[in-house]
Amino acid sequence: MSGTGERVTIKDVAARAGVSKGAVSLAFNHKPGVSQATRERIFAVARELGWAPSATARSLSSQRVDIVGLALCRPARLLGLEPFYMDFISGIESVLAERSCSLLLRLVRDLDEEIALCKEWWRGRMIAGAILVDFREDDPRVPALQGLGMPAVAVGHPRLTGTFPAVWTDDASAVAEAVRYLAALGHRRIARVGGPADLGHSVIRARAFADTVRQLGLEEARQIATGFDEKEGARATRTLLLAADRPTAIVYDNDIMAVAGAGVAAEMGFTVPDDLSLLAWDDSQLCRITHPTLSAMSHDVHHFGAEVARVLFDVVNGVDTQGHQVPTPSLTPRGSTAPAPGG
Amino acid sequence: MSGTGERVTIKDVAARAGVSKGAVSLAFNHKPGVSQATRERIFAVARELGWAPSATARSLSSQRVDIVGLALCRPARLLGLEPFYMDFISGIESVLAERSCSLLLRLVRDLDEEIALCKEWWRGRMIAGAILVDFREDDPRVPALQGLGMPAVAVGHPRLTGTFPAVWTDDASAVAEAVRYLAALGHRRIARVGGPADLGHSVIRARAFADTVRQLGLEEARQIATGFDEKEGARATRTLLLAADRPTAIVYDNDIMAVAGAGVAAEMGFTVPDDLSLLAWDDSQLCRITHPTLSAMSHDVHHFGAEVARVLFDVVNGVDTQGHQVPTPSLTPRGSTAPAPGG
DNA sequence: AGCGACCTGTGAACCGGTAAAGCCGTAATT
DNA sequence: AATTACGGCTTTACCGGTTCACAGGTCGCT
Numbered sequence A, B: 001m002s003g004t005g006e007r008v009t010i011k012d013v014a015a016r017a018g019v020s021k022g023a024v025s026l027a028f029n030h031k032p033g034v035s036q037a038t039r040e041r042i043f044a045v046a047r048e049l050g051w052a053p054s055a056t057a058r059s060l061s062s063q064r065v066d067i068v069g070l071a072l073c074r075p076a077r078l079l080g081l082e083p084f085y086m087d088f089i090s091g092i093e094s095v096l097a098e099r100s101c102s103l104l105l106r107l108v109r110d111l112d113e114e115i116a117l118c119k120e121w122w123r124g125r126m127i128a129g130a131i132l133v134d135f136r137e138d139d140p141r142v143p144a145l146q147g148l149g150m151p152a153v154a155v156g157h158p159r160l161t162g163t164f165p166a167v168w169t170d171d172a173s174a175v176a177e178a179v180r181y182l183a184a185l186g187h188r189r190i191a192r193v194g195g196p197a198d199l200g201h202s203v204i205r206a207r208a209f210a211d212t213v214r215q216l217g218l219e220e221a222r223q224i225a226t227g228f229d230e231k232e233g234a235r236a237t238r239t240l241l242l243a244a245d246r247p248t249a250i251v252y253d254n255d256i257m258a259v260a261g262a263g264v265a266a267e268m269g270f271t272v273p274d275d276l277s278l279l280a281w282d283d284s285q286l287c288r289i290t291h292p293t294l295s296a297m298s299h300d301v302h303h304f305g306a307e308v309a310r311v312l313f314d315v316v317n318g319v320d321t322q323g324h325q326v327p328t329p330s331l332t333p334r335g336s337t338a339p340a341p342g343g
Numbered sequence C: 001a002g003c004g005a006c007c008t009g010t011g012a013a014c015c016g017g018t019a020a021a022g023c024c025g026t027a028a029t030t
Numbered sequence D: 001a002a003t004t005a006c007g008g009c010t011t012t013a014c015c016g017g018t019t020c021a022c023a024g025g026t027c028g029c030t
Helices: A010-017 A021-028 A036-049 A055-062 A076-081 A083-098 A111-123 A141-146 A171-184 A200-215 A230-242 A255-267 A301-316 B010-017 B021-028 B036-049 B055-062 B076-081 B083-098 B111-123 B141-146 B171-184 B200-215 B230-242 B255-267 B301-316
Strands: A067-072 A102-107 A129-132 A152-155 A166-169 A190-194 A223-225 A249-252 A277-282 A295-298 A323-326 A330-332 B067-072 B102-107 B129-132 B152-155 B166-169 B190-194 B223-225 B249-252 B277-282 B295-298 B323-326 B330-332
Touching: A010 A021, A010 A036, A021 A036, A055 B055, A067 A083, A067 A111, A067 A301, A076 B083, A083 A102, A083 A301, A083 B076, A083 B083, A083 B102, A102 B083, A111 A129, A111 A141, A129 A141, A129 A301, A152 A301, A166 A171, A166 A301, A171 A190, A171 A200, A171 A249, A171 A277, A171 A295, A171 A330, A190 A200, A190 A230, A200 A223, A223 A230, A230 A249, A230 A255, A249 A255, A255 A277, A301 A323, B010 B021, B010 B036, B021 B036, B067 B083, B067 B111, B067 B301, B083 B102, B083 B301, B111 B129, B111 B141, B129 B301, B152 B301, B166 B171, B166 B301, B171 B190, B171 B200, B171 B249, B171 B277, B171 B295, B171 B330, B190 B200, B190 B230, B200 B223, B223 B230, B230 B249, B230 B255, B249 B255, B255 B277, B301 B323
Parallel strands: A067 A102, A067 A129, A129 A152, A152 A166, A166 A323, A190 A223, A190 A249, A249 A277, A277 A295, B067 B102, B067 B129, B129 B152, B152 B166, B166 B323, B190 B223, B190 B249, B249 B277, B277 B295
Antiparallel strands: A102 B102, A295 A330, B295 B330
């Protein structure tokens, strides 16, 4: 991994402009101490020579880095499938770009690898901070990374994220809203197809779901934990619909599974929403391109990502930040939910 | 953007192990010149102190970087929607991770911004090389970046990519195969919903499509250029189906638009595939979760990404590489294609 | 004993910047 | 006139590694 050779450095620019390295540095960092004339001359020379300061050298001496890290620990094919992350990343980017900061991305296989990577990135001063996502109950990253002093922002409920400032959505309320909405439509048997059981937000949603169902006096609710992908979503839907006491409404933990569920329903001869109501989560564009369109608990994922990035900047800059909740996902009724059959 | 403070450096490790900085460096780079005993002592101390070499300092002095850059120039919402890029990125990552290299990602608004970014990244020695995607006809990046000496790999047909080593799929053949397949099913009026007209591969596909149609003696084909998103896909489909001489088969340039097209068809009362055959491109999981499932020109996007990364490594390491074609997308018939109505 | 080869390790130069102290001439203050 | 203030730039000391010439010590060989 070698460069081709003779690249221009600050010294060349300084020499050509007839000033010292220091002057060039001052000029390029828009600091006082250089006259306007000199400044312009320096910039002219830099342009002429095609010089830009070496980020490497700069961050070595200034102890500043313009890169933040994000490690994603999900199966590759799921990442491709689920619109959530790209949306989220683009939200992050929108804020980073403003500050001409870049995102260092790495897909990892497990949390141990993620921990090792973060340590390497941080100790190696490669990143200014990190974004941590997909928190689990008793997440090993909390004890492992907390002591590092690495600026980080955690995406997840504060209950899960230790001392890391958290940015999260109030999933419990959202789940409750979903259930209440379906109950209001007359549904008495509502099932839920959730994400991986070890994921923190799955636990939170599962609990809120059960609580709300009990509270509303609905029938005991069936919940199935899945791996978040369309195959498992389809299988879970099939299982639910084959049962004697099949539900009249199903809530999904993401949109992929909801779409898959709609397919299964059609295949099994159920009409959505007449026979069966479906409610998705996350609400990417995916929910709008199917027929019928999918009702969903929607939130602005792009904005979510942007907010996360903003909090990270605060942390990095030493601004005291507790993190905060972003707007709760709210119900967007579309074509896949309707009054319960025979209601 | 400051560090918290007293981080361990090579000097601390050297002192604690009773050797010089040089020895530690040699040990950590697995170079000869240090005895086994000393080596082990150094490693022990490093572990004890929690030290890892600073990537920044290392790359400054050794002129090596373990980061490659990727700038994506597409509207954010499309990136989230289209499974292609995440698949592609995960393929890239799979190869990078093996070499403990990371991916620097940035979303840009236009090619000028991308050019500026690449220059900055390269001159700033922040990246070892770059991956360039979405080539247009007479792409401005070719003249602008070619002279930089920056190792890069271009994703696109060599006709478009100047002197950059290219990795590409043979879209022309794939389009031809698609058309022949539909013709064999008895379709005489086949339309195509393509991507943005200025994108190089759109042009290639459009031309190949027209050629094949002519060659097979089919009716003059209607082609519509779109922005790749589901709205435009839906609109294009509607336009096609409203025409007096509506097609009996439509080929789409990605899967998003095909899914949207299927929705429009259903909404307009056409049954897929009895009244209308639909054929998607890229074939992400998306094609398998709809009903009917979508026939598609499928290729292994993950592998594509991996191959791109491999070529980039060759270029970076000075291995003489011309780049090469990856397997041509091949037809995967599913439920959305059938013999032409009344054929 | 003398010499070279080998092994292990040291020290200093360097990578390309930043930061802070210092220096010089002129203007404002007292 | 002497003192201070400041703008404008230079100098120098880092930042945390890598690299390379070279120094001692050990060993084998003549």
